[in-house]
Amino acid sequence: MNNNGGLGFTPQTSVNKTIYVEIKPDSLMVRRVGEQDSARIIKADEEGNLEQGYRVRTLEMGPNKGTKVAEEIYNVLSKVQLVKAFSEEKFGQRRMILVFNNMLDDSPNIHVQCTLINDYNSVNGYASSLIDRIPNIKIGKTMDFSTWKMTDKNTGKDRRGITIYQENEKLQSAYYDYVKMERIGDKPSAKQVKKLGKETWDFTPVAEFQLAKFEEFSKALDDYWKNDDKVVAEVLVDEHTDLPF
Incomplete structure (x- = not known):
């Protein structure tokens, strides 16, 4: 191995991404939670242990009527x-x-x-x-x-x-x-x-x-x-x- 006096190379991985939220009629800025986290959050809500900054609601119309969804709220x-x-x-x-x-x-x-x-x-x-x-x-x-x-x-x-x-x-x-x-x-x-x-x-x-x-x-x-x-x-x-x- 060459001695480079401490000089090295670390691959750069950008963590930059885009976050999408929507302003809902109740004034909250909402971000839909992915399926994996959604199941955990819905379960916590059913057990009365919902974390602050999340909510669970039930879709009221359309083919998915009655489906529970988890959302981050801001x-x-x-x-x-x-x-x-x-x-x-x-x-x-x-x-x-x-x-x-x-x-x-x-x-x-x-x-x-x-x-x-x-x-x-x-x-x-x-x-x-x-x-x-x-x-x-x-x-x-x-x-x-x-x-x-x-x-x-x-x-x-x-x-x-x-x-x-x-x-x-x-x-x-x-x-x-x-x-x-x-x-x-x-x-x-x-x-x-x-x-x-x-x-x-x-x-x-x-x-x-x-x-x-x-x-x-x-x-x-x-x-x-x-x-x-x-x-x-x-x-x-x-x-x-x-x-x-």
């Missing part, structure tokens, strides 16, 4: 950079994908997905909440990102959104002053229209405005981070079996 991303934002069509549904990284060595990219356009042809609550804060987001600055859901005590309706902190400041909507409870900025309002003799709301002007802002932001992120290749989102779930709660 509600915050801390000290991360938003490095990419884009939309994709999956199963006839337009979805928003946000890619985060904490910029440490070998840290995985975190893909956070949610519905972008809902069944009412308006922007989903979580996506809308993000888009309305885009003018106040500082690209290249670390952020804390979290999701929430609340019930409006006056209307009884559920509201959903995201919270972003940058430089110890909570980012506010660029289009609504929640202190004065009044609209600001140039975001259009939904229009009340009559269809088939029934009064309803047309959110098209709002959705078009927000989608344009999102596309501008997507390009700005790509320009800043020099994103040359299109990031492809993993199909997290079979929409026909996993979306209902």
Whole structure:
């Protein structure tokens, strides 16, 4: 054996990977657990020993109705950079994908997905909440990102959104002053229209405005981070079996 004075070669194995999570209607960011771990977690749940950070739920629709699934649950991303934002069509549904990284060595990219356009042809609550804060987001600055859901005590309706902190400041909507409870900025309002003799709301002007802002932001992120290749989102779930709660 040659004496190389301590000089040697250690094969490098990258631990970098991508983690995919989805924002569910209950505001949790969810990652489906693999089959092997799933059986263990479901058993622990049945025995009343479920670990913190996991949940077990039963699918309510589709061919797998009644099947129990195990999921990791999160509600915050801390000290991360938003490095990419884009939309994709999956199963006839337009979805928003946000890619985060904490910029440490070998840290995985975190893909956070949610519905972008809902069944009412308006922007989903979580996506809308993000888009309305885009003018106040500082690209290249670390952020804390979290999701929430609340019930409006006056209307009884559920509201959903995201919270972003940058430089110890909570980012506010660029289009609504929640202190004065009044609209600001140039975001259009939904229009009340009559269809088939029934009064309803047309959110098209709002959705078009927000989608344009999102596309501008997507390009700005790509320009800043020099994103040359299109990031492809993993199909997290079979929409026909996993979306209902």
